[in-house]
Amino acid sequence: MAVYVASNGRYYTASEVVEYIENGRWTPCLWEEDTGRELIETRRGDLLLLVPTDTADFESTFETEPAH
Numbered sequence: 001m002a003v004y005v006a007s008n009g010r011y012y013t014a015s016e017v018v019e020y021i022e023n024g025r026w027t028p029c030l031w032e033e034d035t036g037r038e039l040i041e042t043r044r045g046d047l048l049l050l051v052p053t054d055t056a057d058f059e060s061t062f063e064t065e066p067a068h
Contacts, residue, residue, distance in 0.1 A: 004038075004050040017050065 002014035012020075017038075020026040029047070030039040036052040
């Protein structure tokens with residue numbers, strides 16, 4: 001599953017991105033075909049840069065230490 005890291009520091013799945021665009025919450029502005037980066041305008045007029053990332057890039061965030 002594709003995951004994007006956004007310039008607001010949040011992560012979005014590809015299905016969330018599609019949903020937000022389809023329901024009018026976001027409007028796509030630019031898409032870089034070779035990198036997959038997307039520039040999105042929100043309803044409030046803010047711009048978000050979405051950068052595709054590999055799950056492995058943030059997998060360590062979810063690792064937990066063994067219980068003591």
